Amino acid sequence: MATAIRRRSLRLRRARSAAMIALTVIAALLATLPLIFILALLIRQGASSLSVAFFTAMPKPVGETGGGMANAVAGTVMLIGIASAIGLPVGIGAGLYLAEHRGARLASVVRFLSDVLNGLPSIVIGIFAWQFLVRPVKHFSALAGGIALGVMMVPLVTRATEEMIRLVPDALREAALALGYPRWRTSLTVVLRTALPGIVTAALVAVARIAGETAPLLFTAFGNQFWSTSVTQPISALPLQIFSYAISPYDEWHALAWAGALVLLALVLIISLVARFVTRSRFGAGHD
Amino acid sequence: MTEPRRAMTAVRVGAVAERAPDAVAHGPILEVRALDAYFGADRAVRDVSLDIGEGQVTAIIGPSGCGKSTLLRSLNRMHETVATARVEGEVLLEGKDIYARGVNPIEVRRRVGMVFQRPTPFPTMSIRDNVIAGFRAAGRNAPPRAEQHDIAEWALRRSALWDEVKDRLGDSATAMSGGQQQRLCIARALATRPRVLLLDEPTASLDPLSTQMIEELVYELRGDVSVVIVTHNMQQAARVSDRTAFMLLGELVEVAPTSRLFTAPADERTEAYITGRFG
Numbered sequence: 001m002a003t004a005i006r007r008r009s010l011r012l013r014r015a016r017s018a019a020m021i022a023l024t025v026i027a028a029l030l031a032t033l034p035l036i037f038i039l040a041l042l043i044r045q046g047a048s049s050l051s052v053a054f055f056t057a058m059p060k061p062v063g064e065t066g067g068g069m070a071n072a073v074a075g076t077v078m079l080i081g082i083a084s085a086i087g088l089p090v091g092i093g094a095g096l097y098l099a100e101h102r103g104a105r106l107a108s109v110v111r112f113l114s115d116v117l118n119g120l121p122s123i124v125i126g127i128f129a130w131q132f133l134v135r136p137v138k139h140f141s142a143l144a145g146g147i148a149l150g151v152m153m154v155p156l157v158t159r160a161t162e163e164m165i166r167l168v169p170d171a172l173r174e175a176a177l178a179l180g181y182p183r184w185r186t187s188l189t190v191v192l193r194t195a196l197p198g199i200v201t202a203a204l205v206a207v208a209r210i211a212g213e214t215a216p217l218l219f220t221a222f223g224n225q226f227w228s229t230s231v232t233q234p235i236s237a238l239p240l241q242i243f244s245y246a247i248s249p250y251d252e253w254h255a256l257a258w259a260g261a262l263v264l265l266a267l268v269l270i271i272s273l274v275a276r277f278v279t280r281s282r283f284g285a286g287h288d
Numbered sequence: 289m290t291e292p293r294r295a296m297t298a299v300r301v302g303a304v305a306e307r308a309p310d311a312v313a314h315g316p317i318l319e320v321r322a323l324d325a326y327f328g329a330d331r332a333v334r335d336v337s338l339d340i341g342e343g344q345v346t347a348i349i350g351p352s353g354c355g356k357s358t359l360l361r362s363l364n365r366m367h368e369t370v371a372t373a374r375v376e377g378e379v380l381l382e383g384k385d386i387y388a389r390g391v392n393p394i395e396v397r398r399r400v401g402m403v404f405q406r407p408t409p410f411p412t413m414s415i416r417d418n419v420i421a422g423f424r425a426a427g428r429n430a431p432p433r434a435e436q437h438d439i440a441e442w443a444l445r446r447s448a449l450w451d452e453v454k455d456r457l458g459d460s461a462t463a464m465s466g467g468q469q470q471r472l473c474i475a476r477a478l479a480t481r482p483r484v485l486l487l488d489e490p491t492a493s494l495d496p497l498s499t500q501m502i503e504e505l506v507y508e509l510r511g512d513v514s515v516v517i518v519t520h521n522m523q524q525a526a527r528v529s530d531r532t533a534f535m536l537l538g539e540l541v542e543v544a545p546t547s548r549l550f551t552a553p554a555d556e557r558t559e560a561y562i563t564g565r566f567g
Contacts, residue, residue, distance in 0.1 A: 103371060169408075171404060171408045172408055172410065172411075174369070174404065174408070175410070175473070176421075176425075177366065177369055178364065178397055178402035178404075178477075179398075179425060179476065179477070180394050180397040180398035180422055180425055180480060181394075181425045182394055185425055189425075190410055190412075193410075193412045194410070194412055196412070
């Protein structure tokens with residue numbers, strides 16, 4: 001009697017367990033489904049417009065076929081460069097501070113503010129950059145766009161760097177100190193160096209994250225139909241070009257916008273793959 | 289000459305072990321004087337006075353949590369690297385207090401090396417770079433390559449690792465076995481030519497064969513460098529040390545030549561511990 005009840009409750013439990021596992025598997029598939037759909041859609045719509053000319057040719061006027069987004073590609077590269085020049089050193093330095101002085105009151109304040117900044121809508125950062133970098137000089141500039149993206153990068157890199165440095169065992173810090181390393185030298189040559197593959201990954205992920213940002217650029221970099229490499233002039237960027245082409249009424253421009261979106265997706269995908277490779281090859285060997 | 293002196297020491301040790309330093313063979317390199325070590329309000333080491341003989345191996349034994357590691361970490365100012373930790377009392381290294389005002393803890397740690405329970409090779413450095421890491425940190429400018437190599441070879445030979453790694457000095461140190469990593473850490477500590485080497489349960493994470501190699505190495509090192517080894521393994525203390533100190537609840541109960549501490553302990557608590565009645 002008792003065993004029969006136990007057996008039935010066991011069956012019930014097993015059934016419930018199987019159902020829950022099935023639900024989580026479905027949820028996991030649903031989580032990745034959008035990316036697969038987006039990729040399929042972009043390839044269908046954009047692949048045909050993708051050619052060498054997309055990267056080397058300038059936009060053509062309305063009515064002319066062909067043309068590319070050379071200026072937008074160059075602009076995106078330049079904006080990422082400016083943003084990284086600001087976001088990486090500040091973010092890595094702040095992350096090192098947070099990880100090495102985790103108990104300090106300033107550290108918990110900085111950590112909290114980073115999280116807030118991380119959650120801030122990117123358009124707010126764009127408005128902020130416009131107020132301080134565009135309005136005073138009365139014209140849009142690549143510099144303002146790059147700084148806006150850099151501000152977005154800082155909290156991403158800070159928190160990721162902190163996490164990576166925390167993975168470095170305390171025993172290594174102790175070993176360096178016991179060898180007569182000064183604290184700063186311990187932090188730089190042992191802790192930071194051990195965490196470096198993780199930090200490189202974090203930096204790449206942050207770059208991937210900002211590469212496609214549009215909102216902070218709308219009233220900072222603004223966009224430019226012409227070739228420009230000047231930091232003080234408005235500059236084009238892939239997301240901006242996609243935006244203006246997508247809302248235009250011309251089919252050729254729509255096709256180019258699809259191609260631009262595909263290029264952005266490919267860029268993020270490649271960066272993510274590189275990041276994975278860096279993490280595997282260095283950390284895998286370093287830790288048992 | 290030595291016999292009467294030993295007998296006298298035994299009486300003294302039994303009577304006032306914490307106050308009167310036991311006689312040491314070659315004169316002390318380290319003199320611990322009335323040392324207290326705290327974690328916050330918790331007093332982990334209580335009024336310990338102890339002499340470490342030059343060129344000797346001194347073992348510190350005692351049950352878990354008796355403060356033996358904390359005492360060891362107070363000898364090269366590593367204790368204070370933990371938040372809220374502090375030290376009172378004196379530790380004289382060659383007659384000079386390492387806790388005196390104006391003494392740089394970094395200088396102390398270069399003269400009093402340390403190896404920990406788990407091997408800690410720097411994972412980003414090659415075997416050679418690991419060995420000379422401390423040596424390089426000491427100098428403002430990196431010494432010439434040839435000199436670096438000589439130091440690495442000397443330290444690796446000294447730690448009985450040279451023959452095993454001489455053909456792969458440029459390889460990552462993390463690919464070595466645990467025992468090799470620990471000998472590498474000893475080589476790394478020796479490369480800065482410390483006067484004293486502190487070993488904090490150096491074989492606790494190693495297999496028996498690696499343990500034996502480390503013990504033989506410790507035995508070999510005596511004479512050149514003074515060794516203080518913390519161990520919870522009494523047999524190990526008996527095998528490698530000249531003198532043994534027994535700690536209990538933060539206090540130093542007894543310190544005596546190893547053979548005597550294990551055969552004729554003066555304090556009944558020591559006897560209870562070494563005969564396995566507690567701990």
